[in-house]
Amino acid sequence: MTAAQDTTAEDVPWGEVAPEAARKLLVAAVEAFAERGYHATTTRDIAGRAGMSPAALYIHYKTKEELLHRISRIGHDKALEVLSAASERGGSPGERLAEAVRSFVRWHAGRHDTARVVQYEIDALSEEHRAEIVELRRRSDAVVRGILRDGVESGEFDVPDVPGTTLAVLSLCIDVARWFNVRGRRSPEEVGELYADLVLRMVSARN
Amino acid sequence: MTAAQDTTAEDVPWGEVAPEAARKLLVAAVEAFAERGYHATTTRDIAGRAGMSPAALYIHYKTKEELLHRISRIGHDKALEVLSAASERGGSPGERLAEAVRSFVRWHAGRHDTARVVQYEIDALSEEHRAEIVELRRRSDAVVRGILRDGVESGEFDVPDVPGTTLAVLSLCIDVARWFNVRGRRSPEEVGELYADLVLRMVSARN
DNA sequence: CCCGAACCTGAGCAAGCGCTTAGTGCATCG
DNA sequence: CGATGCACTAAGCGCTTGCTCAGGTTCGGG
Numbered sequence: 302m303t304a305a306q307d308t309t310a311e312d313v314p315w316g317e318v319a320p321e322a323a324r325k326l327l328v329a330a331v332e333a334f335a336e337r338g339y340h341a342t343t344t345r346d347i348a349g350r351a352g353m354s355p356a357a358l359y360i361h362y363k364t365k366e367e368l369l370h371r372i373s374r375i376g377h378d379k380a381l382e383v384l385s386a387a388s389e390r391g392g393s394p395g396e397r398l399a400e401a402v403r404s405f406v407r408w409h410a411g412r413h414d415t416a417r418v419v420q421y422e423i424d425a426l427s428e429e430h431r432a433e434i435v436e437l438r439r440r441s442d443a444v445v446r447g448i449l450r451d452g453v454e455s456g457e458f459d460v461p462d463v464p465g466t467t468l469a470v471l472s473l474c475i476d477v478a479r480w481f482n483v484r485g486r487r488s489p490e491e492v493g494e495l496y497a498d499l500v501l502r503m504v505s506a507r508n
Numbered sequence: 509m510t511a512a513q514d515t516t517a518e519d520v521p522w523g524e525v526a527p528e529a530a531r532k533l534l535v536a537a538v539e540a541f542a543e544r545g546y547h548a549t550t551t552r553d554i555a556g557r558a559g560m561s562p563a564a565l566y567i568h569y570k571t572k573e574e575l576l577h578r579i580s581r582i583g584h585d586k587a588l589e590v591l592s593a594a595s596e597r598g599g600s601p602g603e604r605l606a607e608a609v610r611s612f613v614r615w616h617a618g619r620h621d622t623a624r625v626v627q628y629e630i631d632a633l634s635e636e637h638r639a640e641i642v643e644l645r646r647r648s649d650a651v652v653r654g655i656l657r658d659g660v661e662s663g664e665f666d667v668p669d670v671p672g673t674t675l676a677v678l679s680l681c682i683d684v685a686r687w688f689n690v691r692g693r694r695s696p697e698e699v700g701e702l703y704a705d706l707v708l709r710m711v712s713a714r715n
Numbered sequence: 716c717c718c719g720a721a722c723c724t725g726a727g728c729a730a731g732c733g734c735t736t737a738g739t740g741c742a743t744c745g
Numbered sequence: 746c747g748a749t750g751c752a753c754t755a756a757g758c759g760c761t762t763g764c765t766c767a768g769g770t771t772c773g774g775g
Contacts, residue, residue: 320752322752322753337631338545338547338631338632340545340547340548341547341632343731343732343733344732344733344734345731345732345733353753353754354753354754354755355733355734355754356734356735356736356753356754356755356756357752357753357754358734359733359734359735360751360752360753361752364733364734365733365734421628421686424544424545425545425548462702465694465699465702466702466706468687469680469702469703469706472680472683472684472686472687473676473679473680473683475683476679476680476682476683476686477679479628479679479683480675480679487672492672495669495672495673495676496676499673499676499710502709502710502711502712503706503709503710504709505709507714527722529722529723550761550762550763551762551763551764552761552762552763560723560724561723561724561725562724562763562764563723563724563725563726563764563765563766564722564723564724565763565764566763566764566765567721567722567723568722571763571764572763572764
């Protein structure tokens with residue numbers, strides 16, 4: 302009697318990718334790219350992980366690069382959505398910044414395989430595809446910069462170099478995808494909490 | 509009358525690599541690996557950049573992987589040396605931490621091509637070589653953790669989670685290699701200064 | 716003046732790569 | 746029931762890859 306089994310549901314990891322074979326291939330590719338890197342992964346490896354023949358990949362994707370682009374695009378969209386939603390949740394600049402960092406880090410840790418591909422394989426994209434992704438990153442940058450500016454204006458933050466500090470905050474969050482390990486001691490939630498606190502200390506005015 | 513032209517001088521970037529052909533190949537490899545990544549770089553590309561034939565590479569290095577290992581090993585040694593030297597320069601924990609971050613970041617920005625290879629291509633190493641490099645990283649970790657512990661004991665720092673904060677500080681420094689651009693607005697010195705300040709704020713007790 | 720060692724190249728091998736093509740199995744429809 | 750369309754595979758094409766090897770060049774020492 303549950304109406305829950307809806308494969309196009311937006312909160313299912315790759316629910317927007319259809320049909321099922323295309324999604325299975327994409328999930329396999331994320332796994333392989335995260336593990337070995339884009340260039341070290343073969344189309345045979347991807348197809349094998351999805352339980353299909355190498356040729357099946359080319360029915361759903363024109364090239365291996367297009368597959369990377371689909372992953373990168375959807376992943377960046379999701380990351381930006383998580384960040385934006387948190388920043389718009391209201392409250393003081395400090396609360397908004399903490400929530401933004403907490404959510405963004407939680408995503409990079411919890412979905413660290415996707416995040417690793419999304420953040421570290423941009424150079425493997427074609428020129429046009431890379432340009433499209435870079436634009437999405439600029440928007441993430443704008444979100445954080447906006448919160449910092451608000452906090453400086455209200456006097457809650459003391460940030461001498463807003464662009465530089467924006468860079469540092471995003472860099473800190475993104476790099477979580479590199480080192481986070483599922484078998485480590487910390488949960489994504491714990492890392493998010495720790496990082497939100499550290500970032501707040503970086504920007505808060507002393508009084 | 510200058511006695512300066514000593515190719516084995518330790519402060520020349522790759523002075524420890526001899527003979528000259530081996531060094532030229534290694535420098536070419538650093539360039540190529542930083543630009544495209546290890547797996548996307550061909551031995552022909554490396555040899556071509558060094559102005560030699562593909563076969564020349566195999567006179568000086570057994571495999572492409574050994575070349576990466578040499579780069580990784582020397583680079584990590586240098587990074588660790590920079591960090592250790594700064595941390596031992598004396599002063600309060602705050603001064604030592606600031607100097608450590610300043611130096612470490614300066615190195616990652618100024619030598620960002622080397623740093624990128626060193627920090628982001630570990631997975632391309634063989635198991636034994638990777639283990640060797642991981643050990644060097646543990647030592648970098650120990651240096652930063654030591655300073656934080658000293659600061660907490662003296663009451664100068666307020667750090668609830670020393671291992672977690674150590675991770676964050678190193679992560680922040682290392683990720684500089686990913687985004688730093690020579691054509692950007694900031695010099696390695698400026699980034700080092702900014703980051704030293706941000707890290708101090710992260711850990712300082714308020715009073 | 717010639718030898719041997721060190722260094723380097725031209726040519727190319729076996730393996731693996733991304734991707735294509737011809738054909739098969741299967742659901743759908745008049 | 747045969748025809749049509751679609752997802753998929755087996756086989757393999759053309760090319761590039763990491764790496765090898767026979768042979769040539771250079772040069773200090775006897």
